[in-house]
Amino acid sequence: MADIRFYQNTGPYTLQDLAAICGATPGPQANPNLIIIDVAPLHKAEKGHISFFHNPKYLDHFKETKAGACLVSEEYVKYAPKGMALLLSPKPYRAYGQVASLFYPSSKRDPNISPHASIHSTAKIGKNCYIGPFTVIEAHVTIGDGCEIKSNTTIEAGVELGSECSIDTNVTISHAILGKRVVVKAGARIGQKGFGFQMDEEGHLDIPQLGRVIIGDDVEVGSNTCIDRGSESDTIIGCGTRIDNLVQIAHNVHIGENSVIVAQTGIAGSTHLGRFVVVAGQVGIAGHLSIGDGVRIAAQSGIMRDIEKGEVVAGYPSVPVREWHRQNIAIKKLGQKGS
Secondary structure, eight states: OOOTTTOOOOOOEEHHHHHHHHTOEEOTTOOTTOEEOEEOOTTTOOTTEEEEOOOGGGHHHHHHOOOSEEEEOGGGGGGSOTTOEEEEOSSHHHHHHHHHHHHSOOOOOOSEEOTTOEEOTTOEEOTTOEEOTTOEEOTTOEEOTTOEEOTTOEEOTTOEEOTTOEEOTTOEEOSEEEOTTOEEOTTOEESOOOSOEEEETTEEEEOOOOOOEEEOTTOEEOTTOEEOOOSSSOEEEOTTOEEOSSOEEOTTOEEOTTOEEOTTOEEOTTOEEOTTOEEOTTOEEOSSOEEOTTOEEOTTOEEOSOBOTTOEEETTTTEEHHHHHHHHHHHHHHHHHHO
16 A cells, blocks of 8 residues: 555545446456455455456466455456456556556646746746746746646756646756656756767867757656757657666667667667667667667667667677577586586
């Protein structure tokens, strides 16, 4: 159960209410008027709770749970404890997310502009915004309606934020245009000068970085992630993309819609990622590459070549994932022979 010091429960709800919110179908023995007071994981749930089951790894927890109700796909109904109400969904985890969001909706601060914020006279602030103490908003910034900008954040000159953006504490944004409902978590840096210079025997000569960062609607940027602005062209993050904490995105990188970039990944300059790409943790991607739509990259891989649409790769340097598994087996056998 969520700690009431940090999260406010809006329940209780009936089972029928929960089925309606997530589009689930009540099981044959489910009482639509059953009262559910909270969500809980399988191993902690009690009679008044609803849980979910979607990962076979936790089948034993599902068989033994004391939850009053559970979201589950039809194939696992036969394993459910006797008497537990079931809500049937082909995507139980997604349905759980909708149910949990009903019990614990995202909270926003009441509209207010702190007297301790520094806001330039030319900045345009939309309706119903929250701007926290010691935030700095520079000249000609545009902030859309319903935005939340927390304390100690700096929005530099000319930046545009679409409506309903949420910018956490200690963020710096410059040379950037953000779409609607963009979430930027604490400590992120967006739009700083990229790592661009000419290196030769005369010494390092900085090259002006004259592009921007363009972030689409519904993007999430994790804590302490850095997104450099473009050099000649723009750095672009497509709509719906999720970027984890501690990610480095260099100048001129393009990331397609609904991609996922996991923590400690680094993407070098001018590389283009397609739509629905998944990059696992600690991946390094070299510059000037093309990564096709739907590519999946395993954790700690090193990407040094273009990758075609739909490929799944792993290893350093990366190879198709089946080849990577064969390499690991071969290395293991070599080690056994040596002993």
